[in-house]
Amino acid sequence: MRAVWITRAGGPEVLQVREGPDPVPAAGEVRVRVRAAGLNFAEVLARQGLYPDAPRLPAVVGYEVAGVVDALGPDTSGPAPGTRVMAMVRFGGHADVVCVPSAQAVPMPERMTFEEAAAIPVNYLTAYHMLFRVAAVRPGERVLVHMAAGGVGIAVLQLCRTVEGILTFGTASASKHAALREEGCAYPIDYRTADWAAEVRRLTGGEGLDVVLDPLGGADTRKGYALLREAGRLVCYGFANLSGEGGRSYLRVAAQMVQVPLFNPISLMNQNRSVAGVNVGHLWHRRDLLGEELAALMELYAAGAIRPRVSATFPLERAAEAHRQLQERRNVGKVLLVP
Template sequence: MRAFQAETLESIDSYRSVDLPPPEPGPGEIRVRVAACGVGYVDALVSLGRYQVKPPVPHVPGNEVGGTVEALGPGVSGLAVGDRVMAAVRTGGFAELAVGPAAGALRIPDAMSFAQAAGFRVNYLTALHGLRDRAAVEPGERLLVFGAAGGVGAAAVQVGLALGARVIAAGSSPEKRAFAEGLGARASIDVEPEGWRDRLKTLTDGKGVDVIFDPVCGPLFEAGFRSLAWGGRHLVVGFAGGKGIPALPSNLSIMKGAALVGVDVRQFPLFEPAKAAAELAELLGWVAEGRLTPPVGRTFPLAEAAQALEFALSGAGMGKTVLEIG
């Protein structure tokens, strides 16, 4: 099978297209013929050894895939060869075949494409877990989403709307803001620091926002927290701003009666597996019902896997970037 692999994590140039033997599923595992693999900012960091969890080498990037079950390992039940699934894989999704735990695979609705499935699990579970479990967002509350055109930001816009929030999308370009408004955001705002708080105040009739969903944590981190209404919640989702981890004067939480809340979708299923599984099933139900239509961002063929990683690192994408394998 063809795969995109590196022996070291020095740079994207370390990766090569290689022929590997098909991986065999072990007990409790399945083998998936990969149709599409999600490519996010974190995937790119992992591929370069810059993430908090470093992979062993040789390394094939990619964790989230959409595809068809090709083989079942011993002891697997509830899935069958030929099932259309989204899966979390352990052998890397930048390959024609990948192996992962059967427990991490879910059948996808007929309404969902493989490309949509490949970018769904992490982004949409992050959005629902963050907004409902961590922020307890209420219908009618004002929700500001930073990076609203990115994969997880777009998911937060859509999930926020499904939960009844009034969404304001923050984006770095008119195209990104228009993309987020196309998903249903009722308003949008730029990210130019000069005068930003005043512009946000105008959008909220001087009331500020109740919840901030922040996968960027960039130059507007403190300005965003200062713009919270009384009792507001600022969700720290990630650091796609790429310029270090910002600090916040702790007295601001007292002045605002506000909370800075962490959202870690990697640990959520480890500590609360039943709840995480139920939320994923709920989200897929929304897709099946037509309440949720995940946007697919730019797509790349397997032959352009290096460009896909570079694009994910650039922050230029709108929606989830996808590598199309088959």
């Protein structure tokens, strides 16, 4: 097998493709020949040594793959060898072969490409879970998402389009605003040239938002919380502010950490606000939750309501370029590794 190893914390140059023997599936596992693997912001953070969930380095990360089952472990009844599956792994997905618990390997619809299938689990389950289970969005609400042109951001915009009258606000670099509009974003906001919170206040006539989806952390979480109107919900799901275009900086990390807001239940009560957190990587084993959500996503895919937007694909040998795309903010949609 070949896999992309993070050899130590650092820039994209620490990534290395190494060869090794194929893994043997354990009881209850299937082995998947990977045709496409999703690259996520979490893995860019892991490479920089900024992701607490990452395995100890050196390691192979990767949360999601699409490919073909080629072997079953003992006591495993399926999916049968030859089945095209999308699979939720933790970790090891950035490789040409990976073993995964059979319940986390789900047969792909016939029409779906491997690239699309590898772009769905993390981005769309995160977006779906936040919008429909945690924030329980309702028709006509106002929803803000940051990193709106990234993988999760675009999934959020597409899913919001499936609910009547939702008005979406999305922060992104100005060059990506046309793409955001194509995905249904009513108000793209250029956070690089304007104070995004002031812009939201202006656009909503001072009323604020019903739902804020926050993958940035630190001071931005605080600003998002302040924008909630009555019955507003803040969903925290990332800390991208820990990462900069130039790489890891302890000063930046410290400056962000001291700005993390602390929430007081009495204020939440009196302001009629909710704060929630989501980490889908910690839910991979919860087939009861995610199975239902994935089934709903497959129906939306079949109906043409959602379609992953692939920004770029890279062979394993060029994983460093893939990481740079995300870290240097050049992607619109999903970046994939294609062994």
